[in-house]
Amino acid sequence: xxxxxxxxxxxxxxxxxxxxxxxxxxxxxxxxxxxxxxxxxxxxxxxxxxxxxxxxxxxxxxxxxxxxxxxxxxxxxxxxxxxxxxxxxxxxxxxxxxxxxxxxxxxxxxxxxxxxxxxxxxxxxxxxxxxxxxxxxxxxxxxxxxxxxxxxxxxxxxxxxxxxxxxxxxxxxxxxxxxxxxxxxxxxxxxxxxxxxxxxxxxxxxxxxxxxxxxxxxxxxxxxxxxxxxxxxxxxxxxxxxxxxxxxxxxxxxxxxxxxxxxxxxxxxxxxxxxxxxxxxxxxxxxxxxxxxxxxxxxxxxxxxxxxxxxxxxx
Numbered sequence: 001x002x003x004x005x006x007x008x009x010x011x012x013x014x015x016x017x018x019x020x021x022x023x024x025x026x027x028x029x030x031x032x033x034x035x036x037x038x039x040x041x042x043x044x045x046x047x048x049x050x051x052x053x054x055x056x057x058x059x060x061x062x063x064x065x066x067x068x069x070x071x072x073x074x075x076x077x078x079x080x081x082x083x084x085x086x087x088x089x090x091x092x093x094x095x096x097x098x099x100x101x102x103x104x105x106x107x108x109x110x111x112x113x114x115x116x117x118x119x120x121x122x123x124x125x126x127x128x129x130x131x132x133x134x135x136x137x138x139x140x141x142x143x144x145x146x147x148x149x150x151x152x153x154x155x156x157x158x159x160x161x162x163x164x165x166x167x168x169x170x171x172x173x174x175x176x177x178x179x180x181x182x183x184x185x186x187x188x189x190x191x192x193x194x195x196x197x198x199x200x201x202x203x204x205x206x207x208x209x210x211x212x213x214x215x216x217x218x219x220x221x222x223x224x225x226x227x228x229x230x231x232x233x234x235x236x237x238x239x240x241x242x243x244x245x246x247x248x249x250x251x252x253x254x255x256x257x258x259x260x261x262x263x264x265x266x267x268x269x270x271x272x273x274x275x276x277x278x279x280x281x282x283x284x285x286x287x288x289x290x291x292x293x294x295x296x297x298x299x300x301x302x303x304x305x306x307x308x309x310x311x312x313x314x315x
Contacts, residue, residue: 098126098127099112099126101114101201102180106128109130110129113153114126114199115127116149123151123199124196129152130152131156131157132153137155139173142161148169163217175203176203177194177202181198186203189206191203205228206226206229207227208220208227210277210278212252212253218231219231219251221247222255226302227308230247230248232248239251239273240254240274241262241286244256244272245271253276254274255276257272257274258271261311262287263288274311275310276295277311278307278308278309279292279307279308279309285311287313289313291312293311294308
C-alpha cells in the first residue's frame with residue numbers, strides 16, 4: 001500500500017466544463033488515455049469528491065414496465081430524435097435505463113456508457129446508448145454525438161471516446177476495464193482507473209513520474225496504488241504549492257497531495273501540488289524542512305518504482 005493512504009487525492013474527471021460552451025481541447029481532460037495478453041492489474045479506485053457541478057436533483061425517466069404478465073418486465077426507453085438542442089444541451093428524455101458497464105447488460109445493439117445527466121461537463125451517470133454498427137476500436141480515432149459527455153460515441157462495446165475535442169467532437173477510443181470492480185483486468189502495460197463514483201472505468205498507460213514518459217498533453221499522476229498517464233488539466237496556477245482539487249490539476253512532475261505536507265500550502269485548500277522526487281538522490285525539495293519521503297510503504301512498491309518519493313514534511 002502506498003503512502004497515499006495519508007494523502008487527500010481528488011479525481012473527478014470532467015469533460016472540460018459545461019457542454020455549452022466547452023473549454024477543453026483534445027489533449028486535456030476534464031472529460032478525457034490511450035492504448036495481447038490480458039493481465040489483472042491494480043485497482044485504482046478514486047473517489048469523486050469536490051470541485052465539480054452539483055449533483056443533479058433529477059435524472060432521466062425510469063424504465064417502463066409492462067403489465068402483460070404476472071411479473072413486470074423491464075423495457076428500455078427509446079430516445080427521441082431531437083436529443084440535443086441548438087446549444088447541445090442534453091434532453092433528459094434521451095436518458096435510457098440505467099445499466100452495468102462491467103456486465104454490459106443493455107439490449108442487443110446498445111452499450112452501457114457514462115454520460116452527464118445534468119447537462120454539466122462531468123460524467124456522473126450510466127445509460128444504454130445505441131452501438132455504432134461499424135464501431136471504432138481501442139486506440140483508433142472516434143467521434144461523439146451531441147457533446148464530449150453525451151455518452152453516445154462511435155467506439156465499440158469495450159471502449160469509450162476519451163479526450164474529446166469539443167470543436168471537432170473527435171477523440172480516441174480507450175479500452176474499458178474487463179473483470180469486475182474488485183478484480184479489474186487490463187492489457188499489459190496499463191492499469192484500471194475507476195473514477196467519478198465508479199461511473200468511469202478505463203485502462204490507461206502506466207508510467208514513471210520521474211521519467212515523464214507519457215504522451216504529449218498527458219501527465220504521469222498517482223491514483224492511489226499506480227501511476228497512470230492522465231490528460232494534463234493543469235493551468236496557472238499548477239506549480240508547486242498551488243491549490244488543487246483534481247489529479248490533473250498540477251503540472252507534470254507534481255501531484256495533488258494533502259496540504260499538511262508543506263507549510264507553504266494554503267491550509268484551507270482541498271489539496272496542494274507537490275513534487276515527486278528520487279529517494280536515492282540527495283533531496284532537492286522546494287519547501288522549507290521538506291525531505292524526499294518514500295511514496296510506497298516498504299515492500300509495497302511496484303517493480304522498478306521503489307525509488308519514487310515525494311517532497312513532504314516528515315510526520
